[in-house]
Amino acid sequence: MKLAHREIVIALREPFVSNNGVTTQVRQRVVELTWRDLRGLGTARGAEPAGLDACAPALAGASPYGLRAALDALPDVGAATRSAVDMALHDLLGKAVGRPLHQLLGLDGLPVPPTALSIGACPDDELVRRGRALAHWPVLKLKLTAQDDGSRAGVLRSVYPGRIRVDGNGSWDLAQALRVAEELHRHDVELLEQPVAPGRPDDLRQVHERSPVPVFADEDCATPEDVLRLRGHVSGVNIKLVTCGGLSEAHRMILLARACGVRTMLGCKVESALGVSAMAQLAPLADHLDLDGPVGLRDDPFTGVRIDEGTLSLPTGPGIGAITLQQTPTHLGKGLT
Known part of the structure; x- marks a missing residue:
């Protein structure tokens, strides 16, 4: 299993104001996991590039059918980074069996x-x-x-x-x-x-x-x-x-x-x-x-x-x-x- 990632920036239609400040655009990192001819996608705002790079070796020999073992092998990279990888693994598992995750x-x-x-x-x-x-x-x-x-x-x-x-x-x-x-x-x-x-x-x-x-x-x-x-x-x-x-x-x-x-x-x-x-x-x-x-x-x-x-x-x-x-x-x- 191979891991790659990139940042995307998406503009809001209009500024969003909360107690946390004003948001005018969204930055999030997209993760892609490839296994055989399948591609699993994940994302998270706040996912760290260095953390994702650190996850790659742990996933090198993994398969989507070993999702739990793959998650257990990940280093301590923080919730956002882990979330992006977890999401991509679930996406890959569903694609491997040809079913939506909720099914x-x-x-x-x-x-x-x-x-x-x-x-x-x-x-x-x-x-x-x-x-x-x-x-x-x-x-x-x-x-x-x-x-x-x-x-x-x-x-x-x-x-x-x-x-x-x-x-x-x-x-x-x-x-x-x-x-x-x-x-x-x-x-x-x-x-x-x-x-x-x-x-x-x-x-x-x-x-x-x-x-x-x-x-x-x-x-x-x-x-x-x-x-x-x-x-x-x-x-x-x-x-x-x-x-x-x-x-x-x-x-x-x-x-x-x-x-x-x-x-x-x-x-x-x-x-x-x-x-x-x-x-x-x-x-x-x-x-x-x-x-x-x-x-x-x-x-x-x-x-x-x-x-x-x-x-x-x-x-x-x-x-x-x-x-x-x-x-x-x-x-x-x-x-x-």
Whole structure:
């Protein structure tokens, strides 16, 4: 098995603003694993070139049928880098047997929840415009910052009748988070994601116990051990491939959360359809989805999962079902290196 990789840069249709800053373009690394005449693709924002190069020797004699052994042989390269390799291995396995990954996992035919569409921090008039334009989406997720008190959820609710979620990205301290939660409850917000900064489990637990709105962890949940630690501290967890280290770990975390009575949301970064098509393979196992990553991109070089006003249609092709478009945008660089 041979590993190659390259960086791609994709522009957003418009800037996306959250508590983490302003995003105008996406940089992510694409991994290609070749075995016989098959090619497996993976990707992750934040995957390190040096880490990927370090993985190549461990994969040299591997086959997709030995996926678990191949993952166990990888060096310690960080979650994002491991996620890209894990994704490519799963894609290769599905292509080797000619089946979509969700079929190999026994998930074919199960219902898939709708995905939320995120709205970044923006002025109230812009929020009203977007809320009206997105009236047919079943779920919207509003990003709030440390300057928000929750009332902007009311601005959105004034023009949008569907389900609203709020992501705080760790914006508030305990007292502020509780006040925000009360305000969100007034506007029929269905859940509040990561209201306090990660690494403050007692604060997170107190918000969970006292909030009238269900609380989900995001940045606080990166491993199966985190799922166990968060039991009783939150109503649910947001699981992302780039954070947990790939499909293998994400699958473990979902099953563990279900066994613990913790609800699951499958999330993503602002990223291409390649990564979102991979996470979508696990979508039938989740309670909630936040897989809108490719929606706001300009010239996404991949296609796969289809998102039609919140409805996800899983790819039917083998593996993760993502396909490289024939006409690759010129800003993606020259081939794999």
